[in-house]
Amino acid sequence: xxDRPRFYLTTAIAYPNNKPGLHTLYEVxxxxxxxxxxxxxxxxxxxxxxxxxxxxxxxxxxxxxGRDIREYVESMVELFTSAEDELLIAPDRFIRTTDPDxxxxxxxxxxxxxxxxxVYLGKYEGWYCPNEGFxxxxxLHETPDGMRCPNHPxxxxxxxxxxxxxxxxxxxxxxxxxxxxxxxxWVQPEYRKNEMLAFIRAGLEDISISxxxxxxxIPFPIAENGETSERxxxxxxxxxxxxxxxxxxxINYITGAGFPDDPTSxxxxxxxxxxxxxxxxxxxxxxxxxxxxxxxxxxxxxKVWVHGWLLAAGGDRMSKSRGNMLDPSDVVKxxxxxxxxxxxxxxxxxxxxxxxSWDSFVRRYNADLAxxxxxxxxxxxxxxxxxxxxxxPAPRAPAEAPLAAAWATALEGYQRNLESLLLHEALASLxxxxxxxxxxxxxxxxxxxxxxxxxxxxxxxxxxxRLTGVLGDLVEAVRLVSLAVAPFMPSIAPRALDQLGYPxxxxxxxxxxxxxxxxxxxxGAGGAAESGRLGTPSPLLPRLDVETAPD
RNA sequence: GGCUGGGUAGCUCAGUGGUAGAGCAAGCGGCUCAUAAUCGCUAGGUCACAGGUUCGAAUCCUGUCCCAGCUACCA
Numbered sequence: 001x002x003d004r005p006r007f008y009l010t011t012a013i014a015y016p017n018n019k020p021g022l023h024t025l026y027e028v029x030x031x032x033x034x035x036x037x038x039x040x041x042x043x044x045x046x047x048x049x050x051x052x053x054x055x056x057x058x059x060x061x062x063x064x065x066g067r068d069i070r071e072y073v074e075s076m077v078e079l080f081t082s083a084e085d086e087l088l089i090a091p092d093r094f095i096r097t098t099d100p101d102x103x104x105x106x107x108x109x110x111x112x113x114x115x116x117x118x119v120y121l122g123k124y125e126g127w128y129c130p131n132e133g134f135x136x137x138x139x140l141h142e143t144p145d146g147m148r149c150p151n152h153p154x155x156x157x158x159x160x161x162x163x164x165x166x167x168x169x170x171x172x173x174x175x176x177x178x179x180x181x182x183x184x185x186w187v188q189p190e191y192r193k194n195e196m197l198a199f200i201r202a203g204l205e206d207i208s209i210s211x212x213x214x215x216x217x218i219p220f221p222i223a224e225n226g227e228t229s230e231r232x233x234x235x236x237x238x239x240x241x242x243x244x245x246x247x248x249x250x251i252n253y254i255t256g257a258g259f260p261d262d263p264t265s266x267x268x269x270x271x272x273x274x275x276x277x278x279x280x281x282x283x284x285x286x287x288x289x290x291x292x293x294x295x296x297x298x299x300x301x302x303k304v305w306v307h308g309w310l311l312a313a314g315g316d317r318m319s320k321s322r323g324n325m326l327d328p329s330d331v332v333k334x335x336x337x338x339x340x341x342x343x344x345x346x347x348x349x350x351x352x353x354x355x356x357s358w359d360s361f362v363r364r365y366n367a368d369l370a371x372x373x374x375x376x377x378x379x380x381x382x383x384x385x386x387x388x389x390x391x392x393p394a395p396r397a398p399a400e401a402p403l404a405a406a407w408a409t410a411l412e413g414y415q416r417n418l419e420s421l422l423l424h425e426a427l428a429s430l431x432x433x434x435x436x437x438x439x440x441x442x443x444x445x446x447x448x449x450x451x452x453x454x455x456x457x458x459x460x461x462x463x464x465x466r467l468t469g470v471l472g473d474l475v476e477a478v479r480l481v482s483l484a485v486a487p488f489m490p491s492i493a494p495r496a497l498d499q500l501g502y503p504x505x506x507x508x509x510x511x512x513x514x515x516x517x518x519x520x521x522x523x524g525a526g527g528a529a530e531s532g533r534l535g536t537p538s539p540l541l542p543r544l545d546v547e548t549a550p551d
Numbered sequence: 552g553g554c555u556g557g558g559u560a561g562c563u564c565a566g567u568g569g570u571a572g573a574g575c576a577a578g579c580g581g582c583u584c585a586u587a588a589u590c591g592c593u594a595g596g597u598c599a600c601a602g603g604u605u606c607g608a609a610u611c612c613u614g615u616c617c618c619a620g621c622u623a624c625c626a
Binding site: 012013014015016017051052053054055057058097124126169191192194195196198199202204205207208209244245246249279280281282283284287288315347349353354355359360363364366367368370371372374375376377378379380381382383384386387428431438439441442443445446447448450537539540541542543 | 554555556562563564574575576581582583584585586587588589590591618619620621622623624625626
């Protein structure tokens with residue numbers, strides 16, 4: 001379907017060293033919502049998540065456990081794919097840097113940079129921890145006894161020099177600044193862009209892009225003499241070393257689009273519309289990565305969105321070692337996958353950090369999902385079913401339905417905020433409408449109308465008409481909200497539609513079905529709207545006991 | 552240390568010169584369709600602190616205190 005707009009988005013690939021916490025998955029949940037929204041809009045959507053599996057630390061962790069690296073990595077990656085499954089994350093591809101096509105992509109990018117004259121042989125010098133390898137200066141402490149690594153305070157560090165390939169990042173400062181000037185919104189939020197601009201203006205140094213002290217990585221494709229390091233039997237000369245981190249990890253975004261094996265796919269999906277990343281890797285994505293692409297003659301992604309973090313009480317960063325992280329499995333167990341997705345994205349603004357806690361999640365779930373939305377669905381279907389004998393009432397025309405105007409406002413805000421990645425604001429817009437629908441019930445008091453309709457007096461017929469109209473509007477409101485929120489709550493949406501007696505036209509990942517904006521018009525249920533019967537009401541999002549907590 | 556952003560109701564935050572706002576949590580009342588739900592009302596703030604400009608400052612200026620981010624090779 002070449003006519004459909006395409007939308008390609010990615011998350012940062014995860015480093016599979018531990019079972020992921022909810023703070024790690026936050027980015028993937030947010031990106032999954034965006035992907036589902038585009039799929040439901042009818043865009044040809046490609047969504048990439050994955051794992052970054054090469055590093056000396058991974059190799060050493062495997063060795064420490066006496067396990068084969070590949071077997072070890074398989075087991076670690078499984079933790080990530082199963083966590084994504086639990087949270088209903090639906091990537092079109094889960095890319096692994098150990099995938100064969102990724103190796104080819106990474107090597108091709110090195111070759112291109114070399115061909116552009118941006119790769120040269122030099123020396124990397126730095127503090128070397130015998131237990132851990134080269135250490136960044138920022139990770140070390142200076143003590144009276146010399147430099148020490150925090151993980152091994154009793155080990156004396158050595159200053160070592162290693163032969164290394166370098167990438168001429170320093171040559172790209174002006175071109176990067178020009179790109180920032182020509183595309184003022186390409187890094188968002190704004191303050192994240194400004195940090196990078198300040199960094200570029202301060203001057204860029206070249207970066208090393210190979211290592212010869214460890215071998216768990218993609219073979220560096222170029223030998224010292226500038227020829228290929230591939231040998232006649234197809235193996236790679238270990239003397240050439242391996243590609244170091246950024247020319248490996250960052251490449252995944254183009255591998256995932258089809259580079260270099262599938263030029264047709266690559267032309268279709270690249271440049272990416274959106275990279276969603278965390279603030280800790282901003283520099284790599286908005287300085288190094290664009291320079292690498294420029295060197296290779298490849299267009300730059302349209303937008304990089306830098307999100308913040310979930311913080312523990314007191315503003316501490318979450319981590320396994322601090323013991324303050326939320327286990328996604330616990331949250332899913334308590335709130336359901338839909339509830340976990342909703343509260344995470346509602347409690348944490350997608351452009352800032354926020355403190356979260358088990359209590360704040362439960363409070364948000366109960367207030368928004370159980371009380372406001374879930375109860376609205378339940379009371380609406382119960383009343384319509386009881387007062388109209390199960391026939392689904394049709395909504396009134398927009399001009400006669402007070403809720404239709406409120407919906408237009410809500411949908412506009414929802415869509416605008418969703419498209420600009422303010423996911424928390426998008427939900428707030430939708431929930432304004434949920435509030436309006438609950439107030440509408442109080443104002444119209446369908447139970448009183450139902451009584452009047454049965455009174456058998458002069459007003460009964462009018463009351464009957466009004467009752468049907470009110471309930472029709474209400475049922476329509478529930479349909480609209482439930483469908484609109486589907487990117488956030490992908491398994492609740494079809495259940496809500498089913499209780500309303502509507503079919504759910506989308507696949508589990510949001511593909512297929514008509515463009516969602518058609519269905520989100522007031523009265524826009526299409527052929528399915530014309531007649532039908534209501535399903536059986538059943539609480540979708542049961543209220544939680546506030547005492548519920550893990551452990 | 553330098554640069555940037557921020558400190559407003561119990562909690563999370565909006566509010567950039569003109570009588571302090573929202574949501575949640577709390578209290579009271581109404582209603583009964585509903586998941587002890589929902590609707591309405593109430594309470595609660597010397598807007599970090601100290602000066603200054605102004606008829607008037609949460610909002611502008613100066614200083615102080617506190618917090619966060621950035622300040623290059625970790626995945």
